[in-house]
Amino acid sequence: MSFLSRRRVCALAGASAIAIGGLAVVSTTSGAAAAATAPTKHVLLISIDGMHQSDLQWWVSKHPTSTIAQLMHHGVEYTNVKTSNPSDSDPGGTALMTGGNPKSTGVYYDVEYSHKTDEPALIGASPTGATCTPGKPATGGDVIYDSPDDKLPAVPDILTHATGAFPSFDENGTIFANGQDHHPAQIMNLRNNASSFNFGTFPVDPATCKAISPWDYLGDNSIFQVIHAAGMRTAWSDKHAIYMSFNGPGSHGKSIDDFFGPEIDSQAIEPNGVPYPQDDDWAHIDAAAKQYDGYKVQAVLNQINGFDHSGRFHVGTPAIFGMNFQAVSVAQKIPLDSANLIKNANGTYTPSAPRKGGYELVNGQIVPGPVLSQALAFVNGQLTRMVAQIHHDGLAGSTTIIITAKHGQSPTDPRKIVTIKDGPIVDAINAAWAALPGNTGKTLIVAGTNDDLWQSYLSNRSVSACAFVKNYLWTHSVVGADAAKNPVTVQHSGLAKIWSCSAAAAFFGVPVANGHYPDVFGEVQEGVIYAKPGKKLAEHGGMNAQDRHVLMIVSGAGVVPSVQTAPVETTQVAPTILRLLGLNPSALRAVRVEGTRVLPGA
Incomplete structure (x- = not known):
């Protein structure tokens, strides 16, 4: 029997219970009747930043009895999910919370x-x-922001x-x-x-x-505004306080009742108060990222228990709450990393010996390497804790869990990695522009962020200026470096396709006069990352398949198991959450403007 056929039989059978460590964690009765008798009162939204659909398939094949595998088998699995474009954290997270892409949210990058x-x-x-x-x-x-x-x-x-x-x-x-x-x-x-x-x-x-x-910059309202206005409690935990932007415009930052945003770009400190010997932030040491994620996990556990994130004040379990995990994203990026923190007998800590991050080639297959494998195991273990707590508190029949990712990472194939310094390219374009008659002293590219995509904002937005930048990028080769820091010559400045000015506006579906979109926008050749040689194995933000093809599972109260293979987008999470909670998805502006639909089967 094929995997898909087995899942369909499971759906028709009706009765399904996920047993984890002897606990029946999520239960349903049958089909539509379950939705009527067990309405969703709580939605737990989890973003495993960086996790691809291929990572889910690999993990489940290796760990068929894990929490992630059981949530997938007893829920709706979406196999063809794409994130926002660009796929960076801010537009990716904003898509989940509003149902909108940059065309309506106005958020193109961090x-x-x-x-x-x-x-x-x-x-x-x-x-x-x-x-x-x-x-x-x-x-x-x-x-x-x-x-x-x-x-x-x-x-x-x-x-x-x-x-x-x-x-x-x-x-x-x-x-x-x-x-x-x-x-x-x-x-x-x-x-x-x-x-x-x-x-x-x-x-x-x-x-x-x-x-x-940050909340007033958004062009769309958010699920937190709609749910909060309906008299339900809201909460969210994320990696920057700046993601209080998810409160939405006109909210005065108050539609998320309980926001918890410890700064991930701060100094990583071991539990005993001593800085990690790597002298870096929480986002560049996987052992530290796990510790960091652990604080947000504790916040979620406290909220499941009916307390605020600190565990000090009893306020009731939120209708919408959740967090993002960083450990997988960090493990995908760092070439060599300490995956664990070892506690010594005297109460001090020692990071484990560095091991390979990212993906590796095993028997002709690209699979997660040792650090990434451990990061996936860590996330699975934390989800086990959450699901067990949901059952322990008697919330299994009224809670739906949605697991997805704000973004993926590219590339997964270590043989395709090429890192390129973008600063010299920008400097060369500006110098060439300034050398033209009448342009002395004028800077053309005034801003832009390039990760595994290209974005330039121009001081002169004329057709000729846009064409100048596009032509320069396309007609110049650059020297980058492969994963071993060997020099590699790359054509077209590392780009596969370029949109400029009116074409860029058309790409995003906005008027030329919109003013928020990048004037020159480029898709990179697969594997290209604009960074220092040897610094990263992957990056997110772009539009290659690995950037955007992420996992999605909806499991819990009233959900009938199935596999959905039709294309869907992460923007569809927002209206789905409202529908699950008995609210009108059309209360979201992005649903009305972009026609964002509720996820099929959920």
Whole structure:
């Protein structure tokens, strides 16, 4: 019997119970009757950042009795899922929360630019732009909703004071004095709110000359606004406080009742308060990423128990809550990494010996390497804890779990990796432009973020300027480096296709005058990453298959097991959550503007 046929038989059989460690964790009765008698009161949304559909298939084949495998077998598995495009964390996460792509949300990347705003004031916490005049046309400016937008943007690196600075783990400095996280578990007491931010780093609205808060920059409302307005409790945990943007426009940052956002780009501290010997942040050591994820897992467990994320205040289990995992994403990127943290007899900790990150070739098949395999096992173990707690608290019959990913990573084939420094390319384009008659001293590319895609924002948006950048990128070769740092010559600046100006607007489905989209947008050749040689094995943000083809499982109350092979998008999670909770999906602007549909079979 084929896998698909077996799943269909399971669906027709009706009775299904997931047993994990002797616990019947999720149960249904039969088909439509189950949906009527066991309505969803709670949706637990999990983003395993970086996890592909191929990773799910590999994991389940190797671990058929694991929690992930059982949730898949007793739920709806979507085998043809794509993320937003671009597939970076911010547009990817925003898609899950709004049902919208950048065309309606206006969010194209974590670090972007807009011709419709003024430059950030950069004058401390003042909400007024330094050079803005109310009502004058926008000058264009950086739109940076990323770390470290906090009250302590540069606290001392407590391992080696002379070699750099990191933002505080708690962003606004309310938990750790001077940002020195000697007791990192205290992060559970963090209370994120608008005071977490330095508004001087945010883009300025030219109409009012005031900084635009991250939630007000969104073009679409969010599921948190709709659910909160319906009188239900909302919660979310993520890697930056800046993702309070998911509160949605006009919310004043208050539609998420319980937001928990410890800063992942801060100094990684072992549980005993000693910095990791790698002297890096939580996002660049997989053992640290697991520790970091563990705090957010504890927040979810506390919320399942009916408390707030800190476990101190009994407030009731949220209708919508969840978190993102970082351990898989980190394991996919880092060439050599410490996968575990070993506790010594004297109470100190030692990171395990570095092992290979990313994927490897085994018997002609590309499979997760040792660090990535352990990261997947870690996530599975944490999901086991959540599911067991749901059952323990009697919530199995009223809880639906959705597991997906904000983004994938590219490439998975280590033989295709080519890293290219993008700075020299940008400098060369600007120099060539400035050498043209009449352009002396003029900079053409004023902003852009290039990971495994190309994005450029131009000071001159004429047809000729756009064509100049596109032509330069396409007609110049560059020298990159393979995974072993050997030189590799790459044609077309590493790009496979380029859209510029009106073509870029058409690609995203927005008017030319929209002003938020990148003026020059490029798809990279598979394997190309704009980074220092040897620094990364993979990156996200682009549009190759590995960037966008992610897992998705919907399992729990009232869900009839099936396999859905038709193409779906992560944007469909948002209206599906509303439908599961008995709310109207059309309450979301993106559903109305983009026609986003509820997931089939859910």
